[in-house]
Structure formats: C-alpha cells, structure tokens
Amino acid sequence: MILQPYDMEVGAGTFHPATTLRALGPKPWRAAYVQPSRRPKDGRYGENPNRLQHYYQFQVILKPNPPDLQKLYLASLAQIGIDMGIHDVRFVEDDWESPTLGAWGLGWECWCDGMEVSQFTYFQQVAGFECAPVAGELTYGLERLAMYVQGVENVYDLNFNGLEGADRISYGDVFLQAEQEYSRHNFEHADTGMLFKQFEMAESACHSYLAAGQAGDKHLMALPAYDQCIKASHVFNLLDARGVISVTERQGYILRVRELAKACGTAYLQTRDGGR
Amino acid sequence: MPDLLLELFSEEIPARMQGKAAEDLRKGITDGLVAAGLTYDSAKAFATPRRLALVVGGLPLSSPDQREEKKGPRVGAPDAAIQGFLKSAGLTSIDQATIQSDGKKGEVYIALINRPGRATVDILSELIPNVIRSFPWPKSMRWGSASVSSSSLRWVRPLTSILCTFGPETEATEIVPLDVDGIVSGNITYGHRFMAPQPIMVSRYEDYVDKLLKAKVVLDAERRKAIILAEARTLCTAQNLEFIDDEGLAQEVAGLVEWPVVLMGRFDEAFLTIPGEVIRATIRANQKCFVVRQPDTGALANRFMLTANIEASDHGAAIIGGNERVVRARLSDARHFWQTDLGALPDAGDYAQEAAALGLDLAKSLDQRMGKLAHLNVVFHQKLGTQGERVQRIVALARQLAPLVGADPDLAARAASLAKADLTSEMVGEFPELQGLIGRRYAELQGEHPSVCAAIEDHYKPLGPGDRVPSDPVAITVALADKLDTLVGFWAIDEKPTGSKDPYALRRAALGVIRLVVENGIHLRLTDAVPRFGEDLLSFFYDRLKVQLRDSGARHDLVDAVLGAGGASDDLLLIVRRVEALAAFLKSDDGTNLLAGYKRAANILKAEEKKDGTTFDGVVDEALIAARGAPEEQALAAAIAVARQAVSDKITAGNYAGAPTALAALRPAVDAFFEKILVNDPDPAIRASRLNLLARFRAATLPVADFGLIAG
Numbered sequence: 001m002i003l004q005p006y007d008m009e010v011g012a013g014t015f016h017p018a019t020t021l022r023a024l025g026p027k028p029w030r031a032a033y034v035q036p037s038r039r040p041k042d043g044r045y046g047e048n049p050n051r052l053q054h055y056y057q058f059q060v061i062l063k064p065n066p067p068d069l070q071k072l073y074l075a076s077l078a079q080i081g082i083d084m085g086i087h088d089v090r091f092v093e094d095d096w097e098s099p100t101l102g103a104w105g106l107g108w109e110c111w112c113d114g115m116e117v118s119q120f121t122y123f124q125q126v127a128g129f130e131c132a133p134v135a136g137e138l139t140y141g142l143e144r145l146a147m148y149v150q151g152v153e154n155v156y157d158l159n160f161n162g163l164e165g166a167d168r169i170s171y172g173d174v175f176l177q178a179e180q181e182y183s184r185h186n187f188e189h190a191d192t193g194m195l196f197k198q199f200e201m202a203e204s205a206c207h208s209y210l211a212a213g214q215a216g217d218k219h220l221m222a223l224p225a226y227d228q229c230i231k232a233s234h235v236f237n238l239l240d241a242r243g244v245i246s247v248t249e250r251q252g253y254i255l256r257v258r259e260l261a262k263a264c265g266t267a268y269l270q271t272r273d274g275g276r
Numbered sequence: 277m278p279d280l281l282l283e284l285f286s287e288e289i290p291a292r293m294q295g296k297a298a299e300d301l302r303k304g305i306t307d308g309l310v311a312a313g314l315t316y317d318s319a320k321a322f323a324t325p326r327r328l329a330l331v332v333g334g335l336p337l338s339s340p341d342q343r344e345e346k347k348g349p350r351v352g353a354p355d356a357a358i359q360g361f362l363k364s365a366g367l368t369s370i371d372q373a374t375i376q377s378d379g380k381k382g383e384v385y386i387a388l389i390n391r392p393g394r395a396t397v398d399i400l401s402e403l404i405p406n407v408i409r410s411f412p413w414p415k416s417m418r419w420g421s422a423s424v425s426s427s428s429l430r431w432v433r434p435l436t437s438i439l440c441t442f443g444p445e446t447e448a449t450e451i452v453p454l455d456v457d458g459i460v461s462g463n464i465t466y467g468h469r470f471m472a473p474q475p476i477m478v479s480r481y482e483d484y485v486d487k488l489l490k491a492k493v494v495l496d497a498e499r500r501k502a503i504i505l506a507e508a509r510t511l512c513t514a515q516n517l518e519f520i521d522d523e524g525l526a527q528e529v530a531g532l533v534e535w536p537v538v539l540m541g542r543f544d545e546a547f548l549t550i551p552g553e554v555i556r557a558t559i560r561a562n563q564k565c566f567v568v569r570q571p572d573t574g575a576l577a578n579r580f581m582l583t584a585n586i587e588a589s590d591h592g593a594a595i596i597g598g599n600e601r602v603v604r605a606r607l608s609d610a611r612h613f614w615q616t617d618l619g620a621l622p623d624a625g626d627y628a629q630e631a632a633a634l635g636l637d638l639a640k641s642l643d644q645r646m647g648k649l650a651h652l653n654v655v656f657h658q659k660l661g662t663q664g665e666r667v668q669r670i671v672a673l674a675r676q677l678a679p680l681v682g683a684d685p686d687l688a689a690r691a692a693s694l695a696k697a698d699l700t701s702e703m704v705g706e707f708p709e710l711q712g713l714i715g716r717r718y719a720e721l722q723g724e725h726p727s728v729c730a731a732i733e734d735h736y737k738p739l740g741p742g743d744r745v746p747s748d749p750v751a752i753t754v755a756l757a758d759k760l761d762t763l764v765g766f767w768a769i770d771e772k773p774t775g776s777k778d779p780y781a782l783r784r785a786a787l788g789v790i791r792l793v794v795e796n797g798i799h800l801r802l803t804d805a806v807p808r809f810g811e812d813l814l815s816f817f818y819d820r821l822k823v824q825l826r827d828s829g830a831r832h833d834l835v836d837a838v839l840g841a842g843g844a845s846d847d848l849l850l851i852v853r854r855v856e857a858l859a860a861f862l863k864s865d866d867g868t869n870l871l872a873g874y875k876r877a878a879n880i881l882k883a884e885e886k887k888d889g890t891t892f893d894g895v896v897d898e899a900l901i902a903a904r905g906a907p908e909e910q911a912l913a914a915a916i917a918v919a920r921q922a923v924s925d926k927i928t929a930g931n932y933a934g935a936p937t938a939l940a941a942l943r944p945a946v947d948a949f950f951e952k953i954l955v956n957d958p959d960p961a962i963r964a965s966r967l968n969l970l971a972r973f974r975a976a977t978l979p980v981a982d983f984g985l986i987a988g
Contacts, residue, residue, distance in 0.1 A: 026424060048609070048612070049605065049608070050605050050609075064419075064420055064421045064423060064424070065419055065420055066420075067420055067434070067436070070287055083594075084470050084586075085470075085586075085588065085589045086588045086589055086590045086593075086594040086595070087588075087594055087595065087598065088584040088585055088586055088588070088595045088598075089470070090288075090532060090533075090585060091287070091288035091325075092288075092291075092532065092564075093288075093290035093291065093292070095415065105417070106415060106416075106417040106432075106433065107433075108288060112598065113594065113595045113597070113598025113599050113601075113602070114563050114565075114582065114595075114598060114599035114602045114603075115598060115601070115602045122417050122418075122419050122433075122434075124417055124418065130426055131418075131423070132423060132424050132425065132426055133420070133421055133422075133423040133424045134417070134418050134419050134420065134423040136419075148598075153601065153604075153605075
C-alpha cells in the first residue's frame with residue numbers, strides 16, 4: 001500500500017504513525033511512503049554538499065517481515081538502476097535505536113561502493129513494547145540515491161525535473177534558499193521562549209488527550225495524542241539545535257518525549273487497529 | 277571415523293562478533309558431545325559474514341554403553357522417599373531394585389541402571405538445536421511471522437538454513453535431522469550472494485570448502501585476512517608506495533567480505549594539508565579502508581586501499597569511483613572541521629569571564645575553544661562541578677606540582693589550561709578518539725611552546741599498561757595533575773571502584789600516576805603535594821602498586837615489608853626503589869642468610885615472649901655482656917651497633933635504597949651467634965640479656981623492612 005507523507009514536522013520516516021504505531025500490535029501491515037524529514041542540527045547554510053536540515057526518505061514497513069526481505073531490497077536497488085555486477089553492495093552492522101521513541105532494532109546500513117544508501121532494520125521494540133510480530137523497516141535516503149544514480153557530487157546539482165537546458169531545474173533551485181533560511185532559523189533565531197512553551201503545551205496536551213480518550217479497556221484518541229508527541233519531539237530538536245539545552249537537561253527532555261511515546265503506544269494497543 | 281559438518285547460514289553477522297561466535301559454536305557442540313560420552317579427534321570452527329561453520333572429526337557412530345549403580349533410601353523408608361527414588365532411577369516398581377547392606381544405614385535399595393549407547397546422529401539431533409537456542413550472542417533478535425510469539429527463536433540476524441551432515445570419510449554421509457523452530461536441516465548451502473547464489477549440495481567438510489571456494493567464498497577468516505594484506509601490499513609495491521599495516525582493520529574487513537578483492541583509490545592531493553591522523557581516522561572508521569604512505573618520507577600518500585566483496589565485470593572501476601566519491605566527501609567534511617576550528621567562534625566575546633579565570637588569550641582560536649567549554653557549563657560529574665571548574669583545579673595543581681617535577685610552572689599552567697580545549701572542536705566532535713592529538717596540532721599552529729603542545733597531546737597518557745609514558749616535564753606535570761584531580765575528586769565524593777566496577781577508570785588513573793613518577797624517576801610526596809590526598813586514597817595506591825609490581829614480575833609482597841619499616845610512605849618512587857633494593861638484597865647470599873637469621877631470632881623471641889608473658893625491648897645489659905658474655909655475643913652486640921649507625925646514615929642521607937646492604941655486615945656475627953650460643957641459658961639474667969640482644973637485632977633491621985612480612 002502506498003501512503004502519503006505525514007503532514008507534520010518529523011525527524012525521520014519512522015515517526016509517521018504508519019510506522020511507529022502500526023509496528024505495534026499483532027495485525028499485519030505493509031506500507032510505503034515518502035517522508036520529508038527535518039533535522040534542525042544538520043543544517044549547513046547550504047554550504048555542505050551532503051548535509052541538509054530538510055531531506056526526503058522513502059520508507060517501507062512490512063509487518064511481519066517477509067523471509068526474503070533482503071532479496072526484495074536488493075531487487076529494489078536493481079530496479080532503480082544499480083547493477084550488482086559492477087557495484088559492491090554490503091550489509092554493514094548498524095543497530096538502530098531511537099531514545100525518544102523508546103524503540104530499537106537490529107539491522108544494517110546498506111553500502112553501495114562504500115556509501116550508505118539505506119537503513120535496514122528489524123524492529124524489536126517500539127514505544128517500550130516488544131514487537132510481536134517483528135516488522136522490517138527499509139529507509140532509503142532519496143537524495144543520496146539520486147546523487148548516485150545521476151552521478152552528481154553535490155546534492156544541489158541534482159536534476160530535479162529531468163529536463164535539460166533552460167528547462168532544467170536543480171535541487172538547489174528548489175531547496176537552496178530554504179536550507180540557508182532554515183539554518184539561520186534553527187541555529188540563530190528560532191524563538192526559544194516560544195519553543196520552551198510549545199514543548200510544555202504539547203506535552204500536557206498529549207497527556208490530556210490520552211486521559212480523555214480512555215474508555216474502559218479501549219482507547220479512542222491515540223492518534224491525536226501521538227501528534228502531540230511528534231510535536232514535542234520536533235520542538236526539542238529545535239531547542240537542541242539552538243544550543244539552549246545543557247548536557248544534563250538534554251537527557252531529561254529525551255526521557256519526557258519517550259514517556260509520551262510510551263503512553264501513546266499503550267493507548268494505541270487498545271485501539272481497533274493496534275489491538276488484537 | 278565419521279565427521280560432522282554443521283553450517284548455520286544467516287543474514288549478515290556483524291564483523292566484530294564473528295570470531296567469538298565461531299569459538300562459541302565449537303565450544304557449545306564439543307562440550308555437549310563430551311557430556312554425552314562421545315570422543316572426537318579434532319574440531320574447527322569458521323565464520324564468514326553469512327555463516328558459522330563447524331567440522332568435528334573422528335566421532336564414533338554411537339556413545340558407549342554405560343552401567344550405573346544408583347543408591348536409594350533404606351529399606352522401610354517413607355513412601356515419598358521410595359517414590360522419589362523410583363522416579364529418579366527410572367524404575368516402575370521397587371521390586372526392580374536390589375537390596376544391599378550399607379554399614380551405616382542398614383539395608384538400602386540399589387538401582388542398577390543400564391544405559392545403552394546412543395547413536396551419535398540421535399545425540400546430535402538433540403544437542404545442536406539446544407546449542408542454537410541458547411547461543412550466547414551479545415545481542416540477538418526475533419524475526420518473521422514466528423515472532424508473533426515472544427519466545428520465538430533468537431539469532432544475531434535471521435537464521436535462514438542449516439546444513440548438517442555426518443558420515444565416514446570414504447562413504448556417503450547422511451543428513452543429521454534437525455528442526456529448529458521450523459528450519460529443517462539439509463545438505464544444501466549457498467555460495468557468494470552475488471557471484472554464485474545458487475544452492476550447492478555438500479557431503480562433507482573437504483567437499484564443502486572446495487565447493488564454497490568455487491562459489492567465491494573463502495571460508496577461513498584468517499585466509500581472507502591474509503589475502504587482503506597480501507593483495508594490498510602487492511598493489512602498493514607496484515606503485516612504489518608503502519602499505520601501512522593495520523591488523524585490527526584487516527580483521528574487521530575480513531568479516532565484511534566472503535570474497536576479498538582489494539582495489540586502490542585516490543583522493544585529491546590538496547587534502548594532505550589535513551593532519552595524517554585525521555585522514556587515517558576518517559578513512560578507517562567510516563570507510564573501513566587502509567591508508568598508504570610514501571616509502572621515502574613516511575608521509576601519507578593520496579591513495580587508499582579498499583576491499584570489495586565482488587569481482588566486478590568492469591574490473592572495479594565503478595566501485596573505485598564510488599568509494600573515491602565518498603572519501604572525497606568525508607575528507608571535505610574533515611577539512612571543513614579543520615578550517616572551522618582554526619577560525620574564530622562567533623560568541624567568543626561572551627567568554628571574557630571564563631578567559632580571566634583560566635588566563636586565556638581570546639585572540640587565539642584554541643583559547644576560544646577552552647573559553648567555550650567553560651562557558652557552556654558542561655557538567656563533568658554532578659558532584660564535581662563543570663569541566664571549566666575542573667580545568668581551573670588542574671591548572672592550579674599543575675602549577676603546584678611543576679617545581680617538584682622540574683617543569684616550568686607557567687608552561688605547565690598554560691598547557692593545563694588548554695589541555696581540554698579540543699573537546700569543543702568540530703574535529704574531536706567527529707573523531708573523539710583523536711582528543712589530545714587535535715589540541716596539539718591546533719596549539720602548534722597558534723605558536724605555543726613545544727612543551728605545551730606535547731603536554732596537550734600527552735596529558736591523557738598513559739592509558740594502559742602498554743601505553744607510552746610522557747617524558748617531557750611539562751607533559752608529566754599536566755598528566756599527573758589531570759589524574760590526581762580525578763582521583764582526589766572521586767575519593768572526596770566516595771565514588772571508589774568496587775569489584776569489577778570502575779566506571780570512571782580510577783584504577784587506570786592511579787596506575788598512570790605510578791608509571792609517571794616511577795618511570796620518570798620523580799620523588800613526589802603525594803599527601804604533601806596534592807591537596808585533599810588522604811590515607812584511604814594512599815592505600816588504594818599501595819594496592820595498585822602491588823598489582824603493577826606483580827604484573828611486571830617484581831616481588832609485590834615486599835611492598836608491605838617496606839611500608840612496615842616506616843619512612844616516607846607516600847613517595848611511590850621511593851617505595852619502588854626500596855622494594856627493588858630489598859629484592860636484590862634478598863637474592864644475595866647475605867640477604868638469604870640474614871633473612872633466615874631474622875626468622876630464627878623472631879621465632880625464638882616469639883616463643884620466649886609468650887612463655888614469659890613479656891616483651892623483650894632490646895635494652896641490653898652492656899656491662900653483663902662485657903663481663904660474662906661469650907665472644908660471639910660481644911661481637912654481635914658490636915656488629916649491631918655498627919649496622920644501626922650505617923643504616924641510619926644511609927637513611928639520613930636519603931639513600932633508602934642503599935640501606936639493605938648496610939645490614940649485610942651483620943651476617944657473620946648473626947651466623948656465629950646462632951652457631952655457638954645457647955640463648956636459653958640456665959642463668960635468667962644471661963638468658964634475658966641474650967633475648968634482648970636478639971630483640972635489638974630485630975629492631976636494627978626495621979628501618980630497612982619489616983622482615984617478618986617477607987614470605988619465604
């Protein structure tokens with residue numbers, strides 16, 4: 001099933017409820033979608049050829065993971081033009097962990113000629129709950145892969161519309177200004193007073209929606225509560241980029257987001273889609 | 277004799293786990309075989325990224341018959357005891373047991389249990405699944421539809437097939453039937469993922485190794501490593517370059533490929549302005565590639581060696597191109613960090629207060645980084661304050677220690693104030709393992725004194741027993757100040773190492789202090805020189821000193837003997853020198869005999885003091901000895917007086933190490949005394965005088981060592 005991106009600011013495709021929440025509970029689930037992702041700290045004012053504070057992930061989630069997931073993944077690379085007869089594709093250990101989501105899994109970063117082009121993870125735990133069954137997650141870095149396929153050194157030189165000459169539009173034409181502006185915003189000007197308040201507001205809204213949605217052993221409002229968890233997570237990332245959270249406080253904020261994620265997971269397991 | 281071949285085929289096993297996993301497989305299976313009463317000639321295990329394999333040679337077809345007598349309860353014991361016995365012995369009725377007489381208990385039941393040997397194949401069918409289910413992976417996972425149950429099979433990554441054959445060398449083998457959570461054993465394996473993915477039928481080990489090799493899989497990791505190193509050297513030699521050996525990396529790369537193909541890549545020479553250590557760190561850690569140097573200058577060359585897992589149809593052109601692109605991006609990043617670190621920080625103006633406290637010159641980039649570290653209020657430890665406060669303490673301590681070490685106090689303070697500055701550099705943020713070295717490079721570029729630069733890099737040293745000990749006085753001073761501040765701090769908040777727990781590496785820090793003072797010949801009175809250095813911390817140092825001496829093959833048991841003698845007990849170098857001198861003395865004839873004489877005297881005194889209920893204090897009746905003493909007695913009294921003076925002179929002169937030899941002069945007199953004199957003379961006055969003479973001898977040795985604490 002092909003889904004659309006989630007319409008909120010997230011750090012990675014994993015945050016989409018179609019992955020985080022659907023990985024919970026016993027019901028089978030197979031979905032794929034593109035997810036624009038924001039990592040405020042990775043901004044480089046448009047000056048680094050590889051790092052972006054806003055980029056695209058293609059996310060695949062298969063629950064339970066099919067036995068031939070590695071083969072399917074390799075076939076997907078072949079499909080976009082990577083010839084395994086001349087390229088060196090490798091599965092290199094990379095255990096994935098998201099402290100804010102209370103999630104971890106085992107898998108690899110997938111290398112093509114020494115470049116990491118995807119993440120491959122077997123989810124073992126999400127929102128503090130053991131995955132039963134385990135879901136397989138594939139995350140493709142779209143800019144990286146496009147650079148590979150197009151043979152481009154600098155992300156801003158990617159051909160964005162496939163046309164040439166006067167009609168050609170590059171990745172830079174579309175995103176360079178945004179990278180510059182958001183880097184200024186993320187590192188220098190984001191309103192920290194407002195962000196601290198927003199964090200508190202999202203946190204308390206999450207708790208109150210969770211309380212309001214509880215109906216006996218059922219839960220009726222897990223998804224709206226989870227939105228607030230996503231919100232808190234992104235606000236935290238912005239505060240972190242602004243450098244206003246000390247090392248000791250940092251751990252405290254991560255734990256608070258994780259508590260929200262866990263509470264949302266608990267609620268989702270009592271919903272129709274998340275339950276038995 | 278038949279052989280067993282087992283292969284556990286899975287998705288990619290992390291390189292760092294492969295070696296231990298192969299060994300765990302060998303141990304798990306062979307221990308199980310032995311426990312089942314089977315013998316074997318040989319066992320060897322292998323690992324590649326996708327398989328663990330084991331061959332066990334020379335197994336019998338079945339285990340031997342066993343006969344066991346099991347003793348039960350006495351006749352007439354309560355029914356519960358009888359029933360328990362029947363159950364454990366596998367009997368259905370007590371009539372099946374025989375009755376024997378047992379001396380203490382009377383008549384008891386005995387079950388004669390005959391255990392017929394079992395077919396080896398049956399034993400294997402039971403054993404192997406158990407070994408797989410309880411395999412000690414450091415991290416394992418569940419997968420697939422079976423993972424609905426949280427008790428489903430766990431493996432390091434999904435386990436996909438099992439090959440298991442058993443049979444004699446010359447005849448057909450059979451498949452050992454196994455069923456591990458639905459994975460059924462067979463005689464099929466698979467070759468290289470891309471070059472030979474088709475199934476391969478295998479009968480036995482030799483066949484397995486040959487067929488895998490044809491299918492582009494080198495089974496033995498050592499062999500793969502040797503191929504990588506040999507190919508890399510050959511390629512380098514052909515280009516008149518020198519390959520830089522890196523055993524650890526070769527090991528890791530051998531765990532990333534089944535069919536190693538070494539290729540050479542290049543990068544722009546302009547990147548060689550970045551320090552070589554940084555180039556190596558980024559190429560090594562991120563790309564698992566080797567670096568190469570110019571044979572004449574030893575400088576890094578703009579090449580790197582990569583290990584691919586396939587023989588590409590374009591001879592590696594695309595693979596080299598792709599790797600070069602990644603290396604270029606990585607080095608661009610590194611150069612960016614390098615240049616950023618050399619530039620000014622935008623907020624440097626805010627660090628004036630921190631700069632004043634630490635004596636920093638905010639016009640310089642490394643000083644700004646230290647200002648930033650202090651300004652950020654990064655916590656070092658909750659109860660020990662921030663990094664900035666810690667650096668202030670180290671600066672003060674370094675200034676205090678400098679004259680004792682023979683270093684310039686200003687240079688030591690300057691080095692201490694910059695030693696941690698690189699922690700806020702972009703470069704160390706990216707390559708934490710380069711801390712210290714990066715600070716040194718930046719210090720050199722901003723024109724710091726060479727000793728300051730060396731101290732910034734070396735103040736973390738020595739990091740372990742094999743690590744280099746700094747020798748520049750400024751570096752020694754800062755290294756000592758850093759470690760002593762840590763130790764004194766954690767002692768003050770009562771966070772000491774316990775058992776195997778030493779989260780702040782305090783044992784390593786203490787060992788570092790010991791090596792710094794001993795190997796550089798520095799006399800440092802720790803309790804005087806270091807504020808808040810208490811008795812408890814000192815005894816921790818004694819323990820580490822004993823461990824250190826034991827590990828270096830010296831006589832650690834002499835530490836207590838030397839400490840028991842008094843003298844400066846917080847000068848570690850002095851303690852070591854005294855231990856060495858004492859050890860040398862005890863190895864000599866004089867020393868051995870003197871020790872024997874001491875023990876004899878001490879034993880006599882102990883016995884007689886116990887008998888008399890008194891202590892002989894060594895107050896000798898000189899007049900009595902002069903008037904009625906035997907010549908040997910008089911000679912000993914005189915010799916003791918001479919030796920006491922000699923020892924005292926040495927010690928007054930600070931020559932503790934020379935003191936034991938001063939005792940050597942006592943030996944003939946002591947030997948003669950024990951040969952000729954009967955201590956327990958019938959005359960109580962003479963007896964007391966002689967015992968006091970022995971007590972005086974005992975006391976005379978004490979400034980050198982407490983000989984009573986010396987073993988042997």
